[in-house]
Amino acid sequence: MIIAEDSVIFREGLVRILTEAGVVVAGQTDDVGRLHELVSTHRPDVAVLDIRLPPTFTDEGLRAARDIRERHPGVGVLVLSQYVETGSPLRALARDPRGFGYLLKERVADIDELTDALKRVADGQSVVDPEVVTRLLGRRRPAGPLDELTDREHEVLALMAEGRSNEAITHRLGVSGKTVETHVRNVFAKLRLEPGRQDHRRVLAVLAYLRR
The missing domain is CATH 3.40.50.2300 (Response regulator)
Structure with a gap:
């Protein structure tokens, strides 16, 4: 290093x-x-x-x-x-x-x-950094697709924004891997991220609010 x-x-x-x-x-x-x-x-x-x-x-x-x-x-x-x-x-x-x-x-x-x-x-x-994610999630913004997310989906998106894998999110939230996969799919769907961009959909989901 x-x-x-x-x-x-x-x-x-x-x-x-x-x-x-x-x-x-x-x-x-x-x-x-x-x-x-x-x-x-x-x-x-x-x-x-x-x-x-x-x-x-x-x-x-x-x-x-x-x-x-x-x-x-x-x-x-x-x-x-x-x-x-x-x-x-x-x-x-x-x-x-x-x-x-x-x-x-x-x-x-x-x-x-x-x-x-x-x-x-x-x-x-x-x-x-988690503090950056917290600040961005908490600030006022115009209504948009993010407002369609449930509280749990917001939690999952915040952990995705920190760079956490599905496995890490599973351990952090104390839920099953299948449950996390469902939440992640819901986040992708509500943010209109098509399956064809699988490699970067996690990043695009995060940038949906990091960029605004």
Whole structure:
């Protein structure tokens, strides 16, 4: 794994807790140019990037994430943010959700959640911070297909938005796998997602509200 973060204290702390958890950190930097060198040299499973990096502290991290994914499709990218940002990070997710994650920095304190996110991103899945999902589900919006979902279907969609598999949703909600499959099918049907797009229907369902 490679880490790009401008805060030395945060970066060193992240390296320490991940190393203690058995994760191999091949390199760390606060420089985008150096980041690309490290990724090219080590070809890590995942690159962890702050959204805002020097010199402007705007979107250097996201642009670096885009470049890494274009140059090294096999490298997963997990971007970190101090605040809930529902614009650029989610547009990046919408363009290509495979192997892409977005977490708040406060999530780093939960090592199990962090390592789980890293594993899922390395496996080509998408991960969205639960707090981002909660904010988006709770905000006011025009009436639309999402309003047709039942409370349970909203729960299932929220867990899908975090990048959870059907099996993980089954364990979280304490219901059978067949029940979860039924809820997922209902979500797809109510959001008018045709079966022909099976590979990405989960992501499209999530983006139905992440994009608005």
